[in-house]
Amino acid sequence: DEVGLIHPSQFITLSKECSESSNSSSDGAFRPANTKFWNRDHKLGISTEILLPVCKAAKSAFMDAMKQYKTHSDLSVNKREDKNMVYGHSSSCQSFESEVMKHSRALLLLSCDLGTAWNARKLVVSKKQQLPMFTDELHLSALVLSYSHKSEQAWSHRRWVIKMICEKYSNLQQIIAKESELVEKIAERSKMNYRAWNHRCWLVSYMTREQMLYELKKSRDWAGLHVADNSCFHYRRRLMLGISENKQGDDPSYDVENYQVVKEELDLNEALIKRYIGREALWLHRRFLSLCLIRHLMTTTHGISCHSTSMDNEINIFLDKELRLLDSCSTIQDTEFEDFKGQAIYSTMYFLWLIKVIQISLKSRFKLFFYYY
Numbered sequence: 001d002e003v004g005l006i007h008p009s010q011f012i013t014l015s016k017e018c019s020e021s022s023n024s025s026s027d028g029a030f031r032p033a034n035t036k037f038w039n040r041d042h043k044l045g046i047s048t049e050i051l052l053p054v055c056k057a058a059k060s061a062f063m064d065a066m067k068q069y070k071t072h073s074d075l076s077v078n079k080r081e082d083k084n085m086v087y088g089h090s091s092s093c094q095s096f097e098s099e100v101m102k103h104s105r106a107l108l109l110l111s112c113d114l115g116t117a118w119n120a121r122k123l124v125v126s127k128k129q130q131l132p133m134f135t136d137e138l139h140l141s142a143l144v145l146s147y148s149h150k151s152e153q154a155w156s157h158r159r160w161v162i163k164m165i166c167e168k169y170s171n172l173q174q175i176i177a178k179e180s181e182l183v184e185k186i187a188e189r190s191k192m193n194y195r196a197w198n199h200r201c202w203l204v205s206y207m208t209r210e211q212m213l214y215e216l217k218k219s220r221d222w223a224g225l226h227v228a229d230n231s232c233f234h235y236r237r238r239l240m241l242g243i244s245e246n247k248q249g250d251d252p253s254y255d256v257e258n259y260q261v262v263k264e265e266l267d268l269n270e271a272l273i274k275r276y277i278g279r280e281a282l283w284l285h286r287r288f289l290s291l292c293l294i295r296h297l298m299t300t301t302h303g304i305s306c307h308s309t310s311m312d313n314e315i316n317i318f319l320d321k322e323l324r325l326l327d328s329c330s331t332i333q334d335t336e337f338e339d340f341k342g343q344a345i346y347s348t349m350y351f352l353w354l355i356k357v358i359q360i361s362l363k364s365r366f367k368l369f370f371y372y373y
Contacts, residue, residue: 002146003109006045011035014045046110055110062103066120069096097124105140112144112151122160129168137161138175142182149190155199166206176206180215184222187232197231201238209246212239216261220268227272230281237288240265244292255296262292270325278339283346290354293318298361315358326351 006014011034038045046054072093101124104117111117121140125133138161144154162179166172183200187193204212216239223232243261247254266289273282297314329347332340 001042001143003044003046003143004147005048005051006038008035008047008049011038011045011047014038044109051110055107058103058107058110059114062100062107062117062120065096065099065103066116069093069100072096100124108140108144112148113153115153118153118157122157125161126164129164131165131169134161134165145182145186149186149193150195152195155195159199159202162203162206172206173208173211176203176211179203184219187222187226187229191226192229192231194231197235200235204238204242207242209243212243212246213261215239216243224268224272227276227279227282230284233281233285236265237285240292259293259296262289262296265289266293273325273329273343277337278342278346280342280346283350286350287353290318290322291357294357294361319354319358322351322354 015038036047036050100120104120107114107117121137125137138158141154141158141161144151148154158179162172162175165175180200180203183196186196190196204215207215216236219232219236219239223236226232240261244258266286269282269286269289273279273286276282294315326347330344332344334340
């Protein structure tokens with residue numbers, strides 16, 4: 001379930017920790033029995049010393065298998081009239097398919113960005129259309145990501161597999177949940193991993209409303225511990241957009257729930273801003289939340305009728321709250337501590353932006369008012 005590239009000197013430490021057999025040298029020094037590969041507890045370690053020659057050998061074996069597979073595939077297409085010939089070619093093609101899958105797997109574990117190997121696997125898997133093969137592809141790409149967290153080819157391959165599964169099978173909820181867990185696990189190891197979080201954002205389009213709400217709740221603590229990672233907040237914004245767009249009919253309960261989601265996120269954001277001084281990602285996230293709240297107040301059916309006064313009150317309450325936040329954040333308590341200066345700058349820029357947005361929204365509201373009356 002995990003692959004890693006190991007420097008030769010690390011084999012000694014690993015062997016000692018695991019109490020493996022060893023060969024003692026003339027000077028009595030500890031020497032591990034195997035300094036090329038290390039395999040224990042479902043973990044595979046490959047020595048960097050042999051990486052280049054093994055990679056060359058794997059690539060050569062893969063290219064030979066791919067050449068033979070294509071040759072036999074062409075022959076089987078050209079000679080379909082002969083049933084015996086078709087049977088013979090069918091069995092041989094299966095053999096070469098197996099060789100292609102075997103050698104491409106080995107090659108990708110050594111050189112994960114080789115697109116030819118990924119495409120070869122797509123070619124074989126797309127012909128079979130079998131769920132176990134799709135599952136194997138997810139497992140292989142997870143192995144690659146265990147040591148190359150930002151491999152675009154591996155993330156892209158996972159998305160292709162999920163699309164293929166979606167076309168053939170309707171229930172994706174379990175797979176989506178596991179994918180989300182994988183991204184969170186990799187994000188812990190690899191900070192600021194845009195590719196991983198982008199993959200998680202892509203998954204939102206396959207989630208149900210309930211799953212989006214659960215993901216928003218589950219990622220709350222992670223966001224609070226990684227306030228400098230804007231990718232996580234981008235994911236939360238994507239979830240909130242998905243929740244607001246996922247409505248059934250004109251049921252007002254959805255609007256109420258969406259409004260509550262935005263309010264809770266604003267409260268969380270304010271708490272994090274006060275706890276972590278001078279974090280730009282938090283202020284950028286607040287812009288999105290404020291815009292969602294203002295648009296909600298402007299576009300609800302209350303805003304065009306006799307309840308417009310109530311809407312104005314809601315906006316005034318929101319502005320008063322933001323003014324108090326600005327007042328608390330614009331004070332530079334320590335001139336030597338640059339984060340306080342950053343906090344003052346970010347809060348001021350945010351409030352200037354907020355005033356401009358409200359002015360534009362109010363103009364649009366009056367135009368809409370005259371349109372109806």
